[in-house]
Amino acid sequence: MTNNNNEITSESKNERGIFLITGIMAAGKSTIAQLLSERLEKSVHVRGDLFRKMIVNGGVGMSDTPSIEALEQLRLRYKLAAKVSDEYYQSGFNVVLQDVIIGPMLQDIVEYIQHRPLYVIVLTPRPEIVAAREASRPKKGYGAMDISSLESVLQSETPRIGMWIDSSNLTPEETVDEILRRVFTEAKIQ
Structure with missing residues (x-):
């Protein structure tokens, strides 16, 4: 699927998909999603957090002990991101969706996304x-979430589905090179 220069081959360029990138805050999701999107033909980068930012009044942030309302708003955010991803995919785009999606909700969003292949x-x-x-970036209002939590x-x-990458080094x-080497064989969800 990739050649020695870590570029996507013509075979995989013709294979559209939805690429879901997750991890905790500051894991590199936005950067990696943008770079991956730039390597795919006819692609879109869906930033799930935009749906949180659209709430003008009544938004409830996540915390280590989230309220029922916070969880419902998070679930709504994931459903909206999944629908937008499906619409772009149906219109012929490769979709790279990124957000903080951990715990059992990772399986939920996999089910919300209707189109396949999903990576x-x-x-x-x-x-x-x-x-x-x-610590090096400005506070962005993610709520009272502790990194260790x-x-x-x-x-x-978090369900052990897809491809897990320790990108520390x-x-x-x-x-992105590592993703492209492994994604089509290790990250595919049926």
Whole structure:
């Protein structure tokens, strides 16, 4: 599917798909999703967090002990992202959807996305790498989520589906190269 230069071959360029990239905050999802999108023909990058940002009044943020309303708003965000991804796919696009989707809800969004092939990529840089990245960027209003709590949910409650990549020692470009080497054989969800 990829050649020695880590470019997508013409065979895989013609095979459209939905590529779901997840991980905890500051795992590199946005950067990797954008770079992957740029390597795919006729592609779109769906940023799931945009649906949270659309709420003007009444938004409830996530926390280590989220309220029922916070969970319902999160579920709505995932459903909207899945529908948009399906619409773009149906219109002939490769779709790269990225968001923080961990715990049992990863299986939920896999079910919300109707079109296949679907490829799930979970970015798992070490917690100290994530903490350094998070400390270096401006606060974005993700709610009162602790990195160690998110890491715990990722490692102990998230279904082991798709392809998991420890990108701690990889540049963003190397991470995308690794994804392209492995995605079509390791990340496909039936």
